[in-house]
Each structure stands twice: as C-alpha cells, then as structure tokens.
Amino acid sequence: MSRAVRGFAAAAASMVAAVVVRDLFQRKHALLRNFPLVGHGRYLIEAIGPELRQYIVAANNEERPFTRDQRRWVYASAKKENNYFGFGTDNDMEYTPGYPVIKHRTFPRPAPRSAPKAAQEVELPCAKVIGAARNRPGAFRPKSVVNISAMSFGSLSGNAVEALNRGAVLADCLHNTGEGGISRHHRHGGELVFQIGTAYFGCRDAEGRFNLDRLKEVVAGAPVRALEIKLSQGAKPSLGGLLPAPKVSAEIAAARGVPEGRDCISPSRHAEFSDTDGLLDWVELLAAETGLPVGIKSAVGDIDFWYELTDLMRETGRAVDFVTIDGGEGGTGAAPLIFTDTVSLPFQLGFAQVYRIFAERNLHEQVTFIGGGKLGLPDNAVVGFALGCDMINVAREPMLAIGCIQAQKCHTDTCPTGVATQNAWLARGLVPDVKAVRVANYIKALRRDLVKVAEACGVEHPGLITTESVDILNGRNSSTPLHDVYGYKPGMGLPGAGDREEIVRLMAVEEPEGGSAPPSPSAVG
Ligand SMILES: Cc1cc2nc3c(=O)[nH]c(=O)nc-3n(C[C@H](O)[C@H](O)[C@H](O)COP(=O)(O)O)c2cc1C
Numbered sequence: 233m234s235r236a237v238r239g240f241a242a243a244a245a246s247m248v249a250a251v252v253v254r255d256l257f258q259r260k261h262a263l264l265r266n267f268p269l270v271g272h273g274r275y276l277i278e279a280i281g282p283e284l285r286q287y288i289v290a291a292n293n294e295e296r297p298f299t300r301d302q303r304r305w306v307y308a309s310a311k312k313e314n315n316y317f318g319f320g321t322d323n324d325m326e327y328t329p330g331y332p333v334i335k336h337r338t339f340p341r342p343a344p345r346s347a348p349k350a351a352q353e354v355e356l357p358c359a360k361v362i363g364a365a366r367n368r369p370g371a372f373r374p375k376s377v378v379n380i381s382a383m384s385f386g387s388l389s390g391n392a393v394e395a396l397n398r399g400a401v402l403a404d405c406l407h408n409t410g411e412g413g414i415s416r417h418h419r420h421g422g423e424l425v426f427q428i429g430t431a432y433f434g435c436r437d438a439e440g441r442f443n444l445d446r447l448k449e450v451v452a453g454a455p456v457r458a459l460e461i462k463l464s465q466g467a468k469p470s471l472g473g474l475l476p477a478p479k480v481s482a483e484i485a486a487a488r489g490v491p492e493g494r495d496c497i498s499p500s501r502h503a504e505f506s507d508t509d510g511l512l513d514w515v516e517l518l519a520a521e522t523g524l525p526v527g528i529k530s531a532v533g534d535i536d537f538w539y540e541l542t543d544l545m546r547e548t549g550r551a552v553d554f555v556t557i558d559g560g561e562g563g564t565g566a567a568p569l570i571f572t573d574t575v576s577l578p579f580q581l582g583f584a585q586v587y588r589i590f591a592e593r594n595l596h597e598q599v600t601f602i603g604g605g606k607l608g609l610p611d612n613a614v615v616g617f618a619l620g621c622d623m624i625n626v627a628r629e630p631m632l633a634i635g636c637i638q639a640q641k642c643h644t645d646t647c648p649t650g651v652a653t654q655n656a657w658l659a660r661g662l663v664p665d666v667k668a669v670r671v672a673n674y675i676k677a678l679r680r681d682l683v684k685v686a687e688a689c690g691v692e693h694p695g696l697i698t699t700e701s702v703d704i705l706n707g708r709n710s711s712t713p714l715h716d717v718y719g720y721k722p723g724m725g726l727p728g729a730g731d732r733e734e735i736v737r738l739m740a741v742e743e744p745e746g747g748s749a750p751p752s753p754s755a756v757g
C-alpha cells in the first residue's frame with residue numbers, strides 16, 4: 233500500500249472515529265447516541281424518502297397507525313420547524329367515505345385570538361371544572377384541554393417518562409401516570425393524574441391487595457390532581473396490563489413489587505368491586521378519602537354497562553367526575569393482535585354512544601368527558617370536541633415528539649430511540665430535558681391549531697364547536713352532518729350554559745389580536 237493510500241485511510245478512519253464520538257455525546261438525537269454513524273442512514277433515507285416513495289414505495293397517507301404526513305406534522309411541530317404543507321392536500325377527499333370536513337363560517341363571530349401574538353403560547357383551559365358538580369374539595373379547572381395519556385414507567389423508559397413529565401410542566405398540562413404507579417421519573421414538577429389499574433401498582437400491600445393508606449400517602453407526596461380508575465384500554469380491553477419479561481428491570485420490579493425478569497401481568501378485573509354499584513361505591517370512597525375528583529377510563533364494548541352506570545348515577549346521586557373513553561384504535565406497549573385489531577369500538581362510534589346515554593339522562597353537563605385514540609392530530613381532535621369531549625389525552629403522538637420512529641417494537645425491549653425500553657444503553661440515547669421541550673412544543677402547536685379551527689367555526693374555544701360544524705363525506709356526491717351520523721339531538725356535545733359563558737369569558741382578549749385591519753371611515757360611517 234502506498235504512503236498516500238495509507239494516509240488517506242488513516243484520515244478516513246479518524247474522521248469516522250470523530251463522527252462516532254460526536255454522535256455518542258451529542259444530546260439532540262437519541263438514534264445517533266444509540267447507533268453512532270449508522271444512525272445517519274435514517275436521516276439520509278428520511279431526506280430522500282419523498283422521492284423514493286413517490287416512485288417506489290408508499291404514499292404520504294399509507295403508513296399506519298400514523299401516516300407519514302401525520303408524523304411529519306408532529307415531528308416538525310415538536311422541533312418548532314415549519315409544520316406547514318405545500319401545494320394543497322394529497323388526500324382523496326371526494327373518494328373517501330367517512331372523511332370529516334369542518335365547515336368554517338364566512339363571518340366568524342369572535343375576535344381572532346390565535347394570531348399573531350398568542351400563536352404558540354395560546355392558553356386553552358378546559359371548559360369544565362372537574363369535580364365541581366360533586367363538590368369535591370380538589371375540584372379544579374385543567375389548564376390545558378390537551379393532556380398526556382396514561383403510559384406507565386415500565387412500558388416507557390425512565391428517561392421517556394421524565395421527558396413527558398418535564399414537558400407537562402412546560403406545556404402546563406396534566407401527565408397521567410399509567411398503571412405502573414408513581415416513579416422517581418414522574419417527579420419533575422408535572423401535575424399528575426394517578427391511574428389505578430387492576431394490579432394496584434403504587435397503592436398496594438405486599439400481597440398485592442389495594443391499600444387505601446398507601447394511596448393516601450402517594451397522593452399526598454406528589455402533585456396528584458385526580459384519580460383515574462382504569463376499567464379498560466382501547467387496545468386491549470378485558471386484558472390486564474402486560475409488561476413483557478425483558479422490560480421488568482430491577483427498578484421496575486422494585487417500583488411495582490413484582491419479581492424481576494418475569495412477565496408482569498395485571499389481572500383482567502378489579503378485586504375492589506365486581507359490579508357497577510360497587511364501582512360507584514369505590515369512586516365515592518376514594519373521593520371522600522382523598523378529596524380528589526375520581527373518574528374512570530374505559531374502552532367501549534357492551535353498552536349495557538353505560539346504561540346501568542348512568543341509571544345508578546341518576547337514582548343514587550353517586551357519580552364519577554370524569555369519563556375517559558379510549559378508542560379501539562388506541563395504542564399499547566404490548567397486546568395480542570386480535571385485541572389491538574378487533575376488540576372494542578373505534579373512538580368516534582364508542583364515544584358518541586356513551587355520550588348520548590349520559591346526555592339522554594341529562595348527566596352530560598356534570599361529567600367531564602375525555603377522549604383518546606389518535607386524537608393528538610388536529611382533525612381527529614376537532615371531531616372529538618364536536619362530539620362532546622371536554623379534553624383529549626394523547627399518548628403515541630408525544631412519543632413521536634420525543635423521538636419514536638414508529639418501529640413498532642415497543643413489546644420487545646429493543647426500541648431504537650430509547651422511548652419504550654428498559655435497556656439502559658438504548659434509554660441513555662433519550663435526553664429528557666431536550667425532549668421535554670419537544671413534547672411541550674408539540675402540545676402547544678396542537679392547542680394553537682385547535683384554537684384556529686374554533687375561530688374558523690365562529691367560536692372562542694374548541695369545546696364550543698358543535699356537531700353542526702362537521703360533515704362526514706359519504707363519497708363523491710353527498711355528506712351527512714355529524715349529529716345525524718351519531719344520532720345527536722340539538723345542543724348535545726356542548727358544555728352547560730354556565731360553563732359556556734365562563735369559558736368565553738376566560739378566552740376573551742381585551743384587544744383583538746391579529747385578524748382584520750381597522751374598518752375604513754366609509755365602512756364606519
Ligand atoms: C406504550 C404505551 C403504554 C400505555 N400504557 C397505558 C397504561 O398504563 N394505562 C392505560 O390506561 N393506557 C395505556 N396506554 C394507552 C394510552 O394511554 C392511550 O389511551 C392510547 O394509546 C390512545 O391514545 P393515542 O392514540 O394518542 O396513543 C398506553 C399506550 C402506549 C402506546
């Protein structure tokens with residue numbers, strides 16, 4: 233080998249080494265920290281992806297669960313990059329039955345709030361005060377209509393949980409613990425909704441039984457604002473939580489009180505109640521003992537439960553403070569395919585059925601409704617609000633914001649971006665304080681889009697968007713108003729009159745921001 237060639241090889245080797253070292257210690261990209269050098273391949277492919285796909289592979293709207301367009305919107309929003317799309321829609325609107333269309337007003341009523349000053353920083357509190365109808369001492373108005381959905385420490389890495397919790401602080405929103413209890417990664421200032429699953433992780437005794445004193449201790453020792461009893465989750469109803477053996481690390485085992493390295497399976501049902509009556513007793517007990525609002529999370533299958541629940545609420549005065557409905561299209565860390573694909577109704581259908589039952593019994597204004605199931609995308613969220621959601625929970629979308637590339641290996645402990653793994657090396661790639669900012673940016677971008685759409689529909693807040701503002705296309709030649717699709721009567725989907733008045737007052741701005749120029753003298757005259 234000539235000296236020149238040897239010199240060239242040495243220079244190339246030191247360049248490679250320099251890139252590896254830089255990749256290992258930079259803090260922005262988990263993929264490069266975990267896969268120095270080779271990780272660049274992903275960015276190259278991402279960069280030339282549109283061209284490759286256009287000729288060879290898939291279109292912008294073909295990937296699932298989240299299409300490339302949807303992911304690009306989340307990634308760009310999270311990085312505060314340009315999240316606009318050029319040239320117009322590439323969706324086949326006219327030929328896609330079920331496609332929702334939002335009907336803007338020609339002369340919208342309220343002063344525009346979202347542009348240009350408020351923009352990303354727009355405040356968007358919930359239109360209802362959770363727990364107010366039942367006078368819970370801890371009743372409160374959530375500061376954000378978009379909140380982080382239940383995902384336990386176990387299914388997610390400690391660094392991912394920390395990033396979400398810190399992101400919740402920056403975005404002023406709530407962070408649901410998931411059913412794995414409160415870990416040290418949840419303690420970075422974000423306000424929590426404590427989820428109580430069937431295994432009572434975080435509030436159980438050594439034998440695995442629910443322990444009220446433990447719950448009270450946990451709640452007193454962390455910024456917990458509400459309790460959520462998990463009945464079921466859209467991706468795997470009737471199954472308990474499943475944390476596969478490779479993810480049961482020593483830290484998780486200690487936090488949950490289970491053996492290390494063995495599948496951690498929660499029971500499929502609660503031991504503290506076995507029917508709807510018992511559930512309501514337990515809700516009242518937890519609310520009385522902790523002072524907090526108490527709600528349930530459920531997927532929608534058999535509808536009789538909801539009739540029974542609302543009948544009992546009406547007859548006995550016992551009640552849940554909030555209801556979280558999770559769509560069958562929702563996410564999970566791990567579940568059997570038959571359950572993720574086929575068990576429980578998709579969000580819109582399930583939510584509308586449940587909401588209608590509450591509304592027909594005149595209970596809908598006293599309960600806060602929360603929706604989940606790909607609602608972290610503005611178009612889905614708007615339909616959710618029109619159907620009666622007061623807030624939405626988002627899970628996989630903030631996972632995307634902290635680096636998830638939709639590799640769908642969450643159940644294997646080999647998540648390449650450190651989001652859904654307990655592998656210390658892979659989790660190290662995810663730098664919590666950097667990703668926290670991305671979570672907050674994403675949530676703020678979603679809130680801003682929601683305000684802009686509300687404004688286009690002529691109302692001050694997404695919770696005031698009615699079913700009249702949404703049509704569902706039936707294909708090329710006709711559309712059906714959302715209220716006809718789901719059998720809503722006039723007024724359904726809205727908060728009560730008092731709550732509407734209050735949220736309009738809260739959203740009001742002294743000076744109209746952005747929007748139109750002052751009227752000309754002739755227009756005024
Ligand atoms: C990794 C992962 C872990 C989850 N863990 C829980 C959990 O502990 N408890 C729960 O009720 N739901 C859990 N979920 C469901 C989410 O909270 C949410 O309801 C569902 O994914 C729908 O929201 P999305 O479409 O925005 O992801 C989990 C979802 C994912 C992706």
Ligand code: SF4
Binds near residue numbers: 639646648650
């Ligand atoms: S990158 Fe893949 S394995 Fe990791 S969280 Fe996302 S989908 Fe799951």
